[in-house]
Amino acid sequence: MADEIVQTPNLYALLIGIDSYMPNILPDGSRYKSLGGCVRDINHVEAFLIDERQVPKERIWKLTASISNPKEPSKPLESPEKLPTRQNMIDAFRKLKEEAPKGSQVYIHYSGHGGRAKTVFPSIKGEDGIDEGLVPTDIGTSEGQYLRDLDLRQLLKELVDKGLIVTVVLDCCHSGGATRGDVEIRGGEGIDDKPLQPGQELVAPVETLAETWRSVTEETPRGLKPSGLRAARDYVLLAACRENEFAYEYAFNRETKERNGALTYWLLDTLRQQNPGQTYNDLFERINAKIHSQFPQQTPISMGEVNRTIFGDEFAEIVHAVPVLKVEKDTETGEMQAKLGVGQVNGVAKGAEFAIYPRTVTDLKNKENRTAIATIIQRGATESLCQLKPIEGQELKIEDGDRAVLVSPSINLVRKVSLVDQEAAKDAFKAIKEALPGNGWVELAEEKVTEDDDEGVAYQLAVNDKGEYEICDRAGHPYKNIAPVKISDPDAAATIVKRLVHLTKYHATAELDNRDKGSPLAGKLILEWLGTSDSFELGDDIPPKSQLNPIPDPSNPTVKKGEYVFLSIQNTSFQDLNVAVLDIASDWSVEQIYPGKGENFITIEAGKKEVIPIPATSGGEDNVKVFATVDQANFRWLELPSLDEEIKPKGINRSGNPLDALLAAIDEEQPPTRKLSVAASPSREWTTKQINLTVTE
Structure with missing residues (x-):
């Protein structure tokens, strides 16, 4: 795919890169130092759009401030009309809006410093408010001024309101400080209190800016503002880091020592390997993994329409996945391990299992696409170390940026x-x-x-x-x-x-449940209480629903002791299923109530339903749990007597299949493991669903 030319019709771009910051001393004595990789970022993005996306050059607006002489980095090479001053940036946004027809793709990429300043909108943000935004090349001159967050949000809203499909990449940050080694930070050192100068106009009346800002604030009550932009649902935003973090530029090419922004470098690297149908969320997950493995202090952010296809207008169904942050070999055992971007804050525990999918794959429900199963062996707050197990018949090949989907949260046995x-x-x-x-x-x-x-x-x-x-x-x-x-x-x-x-x-x-959303049986069982009868006896024909007593409150089904209640089990899958019904009773017993003794399951054909009668024999709150499998399985392993009766060995012959072994583990006198993995057999297809019932005296 990397060698193919992919044309993106109707794509327009605005590219802004600033290496050279004119001589500047801010009111607090700080300054924005010149950078070394921002214009290179923009040139590389431009080359990608022209060479690999076939975007005509006349559809690309570019503002750059290059360093003409290393000894004088504060003197940009470009002519004044090509420099990324605040006004030139605003004019470029407006030109983009005029030129791009409705329905066009608009791509905006900024590489440079991000800054923080005392707000010039006290009526909107309060007297102590902070403006965040992009830092133009002439910030230190008397005319220099930030392109502030309210300005930027309004300009983007105008593009969206025209019907343009907008993607924004901000490779900058708002925090600065000393660094060690061969890296630079794209941010200032403090909060500037430079006011607007006379004659410097806002991009819209204050009332309009306030309304735009208020509408976004209401959408995002936590007010997360990566790189000066509040989250919005009407465009895609990829930001280099959180507002209190660093955005690094680094010499990724160790031979030439040429710098690039970490976000831009891995963005282009991933786009060059893009497969059809991939979304911005897919793109982000690999970028995040690559950046975080190199710069742990930098956490990229994605917001907005991230399930939109890259440079497209279609939306894909999101399957919640976590990134593979790093793949490494255990120095003691030699086994492969992976670090996943998931941990205690996500509610997972040691023993939880994830299916690994290549980052190039878009279908995260197809089990054929899996490359490995990762089991958490060391859990952290937000990252966890996993042991990797290959999928039978497949090579264990996993890379940073691959995605992991939870298939088994594991069940504590001990x-x-x-x-x-x-x-x-x-x-x-x-x-x-x-x-x-x-x-x-x-x-x-x-x-x-x-x-x-x-x-x-x-x-x-x-x-x-x-x-x-x-x-x-x-x-x-x-x-x-x-x-x-x-x-x-x-x-x-x-x-x-x-x-x-x-x-x-x-x-x-x-707790036993197969939560593997990639299973073809996921969600294929439909359960419904049809009603009750106080005259039905075993051996009678199942009465139609019209002859049953309706359940008054289906959300809280209640029946009287001595009645029969009728459960409809519908198989909506495309294959026949073997079904068993267990009663998880309030007297602490577990009993297979259908089919009865002598049979382990009934078979419900694809697309068919079965109605079964259940006697309400004892009062209490019970859960009726239905298991379904493609192959044969014996769920009588799970049966328990009431609480103070002696638990007796089942005397069931082991079939040797993995699912029976999993069920039998609960029957053991000593558990074979501390945790039960319900994804132990990726090749077997099974599912379960339960429905509650209250029996009154």
């Missing part, structure tokens, strides 16, 4: 219990501590919880004022339908440990 600190319960808790070791499923939570303790506490154990053990959820609320156990009972501690093991298995089954 859970932690915390003993609620009570002076009067010391002896009772001592007995629990002695009874816990060796059960395999539940362990005592440490007193000190580390930051990376992603498992957390699943259960709390307390002693109430009646001298009874209480098993509580992680928030400290006692579970219902659990008979009390006196701490004075001879086998009290052993009974509590058995209950904790039972609850752990019960909750593992309740």
Whole structure:
């Protein structure tokens, strides 16, 4: 694809690059130093548009300030009308709006300093407000003035209002400081308080600017302003960094030592490898990975219509993915590992699994496109280290900028219990501590919880004022339908440990879900309570819906004990499915309620539905869970008796398939692993869906 010429019809561009900043001393004594890679950025972007996108040169407006003599970097080479002064930039925006026909693509690229100044719009931002914006080449002269955020937002709004499809790239920042090594920062050192000079006109009346700014502020209540632009839904914005970070330029070519902005360099590198149908989100994810691996202090930002195709007007469905930031080899084991841009803040835990897709692939639902499975082995706040496993029959080839889609958040098999600190319960808790070791499923939570303790506490154990053990959820609320156990009972501690093991298995089954959105079965089961009957008996024909008693509130289905309730299961996939129905009951039991003993599943043909009768035999709040598989599987591994009945071995023959092995893990006396991976078998297709039901007396 890199060798092909891709023409982008109807594309217009405005390119602005500033290396040379005229002699300037700002009111606070600071200055904007000249740079070395901004005009090169713009020249490279121009060459890409002309040579590889076939954009006619007359459709490209370019303003640059080049350094004519290294000994005098503050004297630009270009003539005054070609320099990126504030007025020339405004005129170029307006010329672009006049020349580009409605429906055209408009690409705007700025490389230079970003600045911060005391607001000249106190009626809009308040007396202490800050303006952020682009720094023109003549900022230090008496005529020099920032192209401020309100100006820029208004100019972009005018382009959008005409019906132009706008993309903006800002390779600059608003913070500066000392650096080490061969890098430079594209930002100033402080907040300028230079006011507007007499005769310097705003791009629109203050009332218009205020209305434009207010409309964007209402869209983005957090007021995130990368490089001086608030987020908007009507254009694509790629900014080099967050407002408090650095945007670096660096000599990527170690032979010539020619500098480029990090954002621009990786933008062009990625565009040259673009495949049809890729979106700006695809583009951004590789850029982000490349920049962040080299400059951890620089975090690029994308906003707006990022699911729009690159230089196109179509929108792709977004599948939430995270970037592969870095691929490396473990120095001890020699195994390949990857660092993903996801962590604790995203709610993932160690053991979570991600399917890796090449960055050139647009279909993140097709399992055939996967190159590896990444399992989190070390979780950080926003980044996590993963172990890589190849897909059978495929080469393990992963690159920075590839994308990872969550396919299994993992289920804790081994859970932690915390003993609620009570002076009067010391002896009772001592007995629990002695009874816990060796059960395999539940362990005592440490007193000190580390930051990376992603498992957390699943259960709390307390002693109430009646001298009874209480098993509580992680928030400290006692579970219902659990008979009390006196701490004075001879086998009290052993009974509590058995209950904790039972609850752990019960909750593992309740959480079992295939959340792999790439599965062809994802979302293909439709469940519906059709109604109830108090006269139906097993062996009768299933009555039509019109003869059933309707459920008054379908959002909170409630039936009476002794009735039959009818569940419709519809298979909307294109293949036959083997289905089993389990009752996750309020008495802490798990039972396969359909089909009955002697059968493991029923088969529902593609596009068909099955209606099954379920007797409401006991009061409480239950979850009815439906499993569906393409191949055969035995979900009786998951069955549990009610809480205080003895858990007996199932005596089921293992089939040897991965899904049965996964289900059987919950039945083991000792769990084979701390976490259950529901994506353990990428080749098997299965799904599950559940629906709640309340049975009243």
